[in-house]
Amino acid sequence: MxxxxxxxxxxxxxxxxxxxxxxxxxxxxxxxxxxxxxxxxxxxxxxxxxxxxxxxxxxxxxxxxxxxxxxxxxxxxxxxxxxxxxxxxxxxxxxxxxxxxxxxxxxxxxxxxxxxxxxxxxxxxxxxxxxxxxxxxxxxxxxxxxxxxxxxxxxxxxxPAAEEKAGGRGRNTFNGQARDVYQAGTVNEYRYGGIGSVSAEGGTVIGSAHGPVHTGSGDQINGTRVNGPQFNGGGVNYVAGDVKDGGRLNADVHDRRGSRERGE
Structure with missing residues (x-):
C-alpha cells in the first residue's frame, strides 16, 4: 500500500x-x-x-x-x-x-x-x-x-535515514553521555605522518609508522625481553596483538623489505 x-x-x-x-x-x-x-x-x-x-x-x-x-x-x-x-x-x-x-x-x-x-x-x-x-x-x-x-x-x-546506514553516523553513549559515533569501512590508502583522524569516510588511518604499534590487549613488547621477540633489520615495524601465555606474541610481523614471518 x-x-x-x-x-x-x-x-x-x-x-x-x-x-x-x-x-x-x-x-x-x-x-x-x-x-x-x-x-x-x-x-x-x-x-x-x-x-x-x-x-x-x-x-x-x-x-x-x-x-x-x-x-x-x-x-x-x-x-x-x-x-x-x-x-x-x-x-x-x-x-x-x-x-x-x-x-x-x-x-x-x-x-x-x-x-x-x-x-x-x-x-x-x-x-x-x-x-x-x-x-x-x-x-x-x-x-x-x-x-x-x-x-x-x-x-x-x-x-533508516541514509546517515544511519553503513558508513554513516549514529548515536551511542560514552561515560553516561550521548555522543555521535561513526561507522566507517576499511580504507586501504598510504598516508605519510602517522595516525590520521576518524571520519564517516575513513576511520582511523595509520600510515608510515616507524616503531611498534599496539592494537590488541596486554603489555606492549618492545625490543629485547626474556622469552620475548628481538627483531633486527632495516627499521622493522610490527603490530602486537593480544599477549598471552607468558608473553608470547601473536601477531604478523613485516619489515620494509616485504619479508614476513609469524611470531610464535
Whole structure:
C-alpha cells in the first residue's frame, strides 16, 4: 500500500517530483511512496493503477512549479481545463475521497490565484503549502518529511535515514553521555605522518609508522625481553596483538623489505 502519492505534471517539475519521491522513499520505505514513473509496472493498466493508488493513499503531494498552472494541453488550450488531464484527475479524486492534499511549490512558483482552477480542484487554492527551493533543498526536504510524518503518523521513519546506514553516523553513549559515533569501512590508502583522524569516510588511518604499534590487549613488547621477540633489520615495524601465555606474541610481523614471518 502506498501511503503518499506524488502528483506532478511531466512538462513542469518532473525532476523535482522524482527528487521528492526518492528522498521520502529513503526515509519511509519505497513501497510507501507512489510516483507513476516508478510505481506502475510495464504492461499494467495505468488508469486503474493511478486511481487505485490515489484511493488508497493517506496523503497526496501536488508538486507545482512555475509552468504548472498554464501548461498547454495536447489538444490546445490549458491542460488543467481538460477533464481528462491526469494531473487534474488525481487531485480531484483525492478531494472526492477526503484525502489530505498538500501543494509543494517549487522554486519561484507562487500561490495559486483564487478562481484560477476548475471547480473539482478549486480547494487546492486554499490548501496550506510547503516549498522546495533547490538552493535550500536539504532543509526543505527535511521539513517536507516532517510534515509527511505528522500527517501520516503510522509512517514515521519506517526505514533508516541514509546517515544511519553503513558508513554513516549514529548515536551511542560514552561515560553516561550521548555522543555521535561513526561507522566507517576499511580504507586501504598510504598516508605519510602517522595516525590520521576518524571520519564517516575513513576511520582511523595509520600510515608510515616507524616503531611498534599496539592494537590488541596486554603489555606492549618492545625490543629485547626474556622469552620475548628481538627483531633486527632495516627499521622493522610490527603490530602486537593480544599477549598471552607468558608473553608470547601473536601477531604478523613485516619489515620494509616485504619479508614476513609469524611470531610464535
Amino acid at each position: 502506498n501511503s503518499v502519492f506524488v502528483n506532478y505534471r511531466s512538462s513542469d517539475e518532473e525532476a523535482s517530483a522524482t527528487l521528492i519521491e526518492r528522498e521520502l522513499s529513503a526515509r519511509f520505505g519505497a513501497d510507501e511512496i507512489f510516483r507513476a514513473g516508478k510505481s506502475i509496472r510495464p504492461g499494467e493498466d495505468f488508469e486503474r493503477a493511478l486511481l487505485r493508488a490515489v484511493h488508497r493513499c493517506d496523503l497526496l503531494l501536488a508538486v507545482i512549479g512555475p509552468r504548472w498552472l498554464d501548461a498547454p494541453g495536447a489538444a490546445g488550450g490549458r491542460a488543467l481545463d481538460d477533464p481528462d488531464d491526469w494531473t487534474r484527475r488525481e487531485i480531484a479524486e483525492a478531494f472526492a475521497y477526503g484525502i489530505t492534499v498538500v501543494p509543494v511549490l517549487v522554486g519561484d512558483a507562487g500561490r495559486l490565484p483564487a478562481g484560477s482552477l476548475p471547480e473539482d480542484i478549486a480547494p487546492l487554492e486554499r490548501c496550506q503549502y510547503r516549498r522546495l527551493n533547490h538552493r535550500n533543498a536539504e532543509a526543505d526536504i527535511e521539513l517536507l518529511a516532517e510534515t509527511v510524518a505528522e500527517l501520516v503518523p503510522g509512517l514515521a521513519r519506517r526505514a
